[in-house]
Amino acid sequence: MTTEFVERVRNRLAGESRPADPVAVAEAVRAEAGGTLSHDAVLDAVRQAHHEFVGAGPLAPLLEDPTVTDVLVTAPDQTWTDGDSGLTRTDVRFADEEAVRRLAQRLALAAGRRLDDAQPYVDGWLPVPGGHVRVHAVLPPIAPNGTCLSLRVLRPATHTLDTLTSLGVVNEEGAEILRSIITRRLAFLVTGGTGAGKTTLLSALLAEVSPRERIICVEDAGELRPAHPQFVSLVARPANVEGAGAVELPELVRQALRMRPDRLVVGEVRGAEVCSLLNALNTGHDGGACTLHANSPSEVPARLEALASLGGLTGDALHSQLAAAIRVVLHLRRDPTGVRRLTEIATLHRTTATTHTTPIWRDGHWTPYRPLFEEATA
Structure with a gap:
């Protein structure tokens, strides 16, 4: 999906005052596509749109991995994880710099923080099932190469x-x-x-x-x-x-x-x-x-x-x-x-x-x- 298509779906949902649940996202995707997408294409588009609108987006599967302690995004095509085996580059990719920025701003809002040109960095906590995630993000021009997003997964310490x-x-x-x-x-x-x-x-x-x-x-x-x-x-x-x-x-x-x-x-x-x-x-x-x-x-x-x-x-x-x-x-x-x-x-x-x-x-x-x-x- 292009950034323009995602924005059209987002605007449709906002105009209808509907939550970004899977059914609403699917209907918005079909409406904006004008019937030109196959069933499989619609499912794929809904999945991507849901990632854009809810939670940690494409980073969610990485945060759910019990061996991961940190998720680091340094560029749209560079997402890394840290854990028991050290820093590892993943195959997660964002469409463009704007997609990384949108995710960072959404996570900041979920943490009760502001992230924009006037406040170009943020540090806060996200409650998630089974633990907490510390979110830190920096926007350009403070980060001249693009938005940097760092998520630290804090899981309950229960070892004896x-x-x-x-x-x-x-x-x-x-x-x-x-x-x-x-x-x-x-x-x-x-x-x-x-x-x-x-x-x-x-x-x-x-x-x-x-x-x-x-x-x-x-x-x-x-x-x-x-x-x-x-x-x-x-x-x-x-x-x-x-x-x-x-x-x-x-x-x-x-x-x-x-x-x-x-x-x-x-x-x-x-x-x-x-x-x-x-x-x-x-x-x-x-x-x-x-x-x-x-x-x-x-x-x-x-x-x-x-x-x-x-x-x-x-x-x-x-x-x-x-x-x-x-x-x-x-x-x-x-x-x-x-x-x-x-x-x-x-x-x-x-x-x-x-x-x-x-x-x-x-x-x-x-x-x-x-x-x-x-x-x-x-």
Whole structure:
């Protein structure tokens, strides 16, 4: 179908005030074709038109694939997926640049966002069956080669620690260390890059928490689904198209403290909410946790200092609270083949001027600093 034909079908549906369901689309296609299409051609045209009007269009089958974590469109004839086997080019093609732009604008609208020449980029969440999709899009001229569309599929993290051990994410010795961290109620950070498996590991560790303890979790999207009878999830709400109605993570952390948590969890800290989290973990809520983007455990203090500055917390105040609140850092890496592994466990220590990390377990083995961990867990 040409862009002109799609627009005619779209205008007919709009003029008749009909929803873009398959029957209405089929009737509009037949009417606009003037009886010149065969039955098979009509079915094919309806399929393409439905993709243009509803959902993620031609990207929908890719998003439904359980092995896909990201769908990336860089040009009408270049659609890529990322997953267990790394970046892979697909055979999905768009008719032209305008088709990519229309899809990006429709997804932005579904996420309650605006995307046009005056607002040429967007970031938002799309609720889909079985999870969430984070949509990001950039229009020309910001993206000079054409509309760029990125969809991140966030599926519920339900793996157990035993499952992760069998998959090779962590060895048996590492799994025992992780269980001791949970049993001894040490607050911890799970760090790593995008797609390293931070949320998956955090969910597995929360499933190890005693069923007598109440876990209150704050997230941007409801990814964490541990097998735990006392798990309560609070999910942030973005602003609507008018910019109103947002409920953000710092407020949800404050609300969580009023819900009698035994453990407070933040799915991921990206900004000022780190101040609320550290305050909470210094008020008697042992065993809390969160995830954080970081290149290595040694960079965690500097990373948190930068985020805390967004909430008005000075460096000295941050390091003072950090050393008292967080005891352990768990670091994950994803290698070029897509394999995810727990590569380092480190403890946090306060010095005179700052906080630093010491690796006590690395690449499947204890380091000479093991006594520091035994001291922390005593």
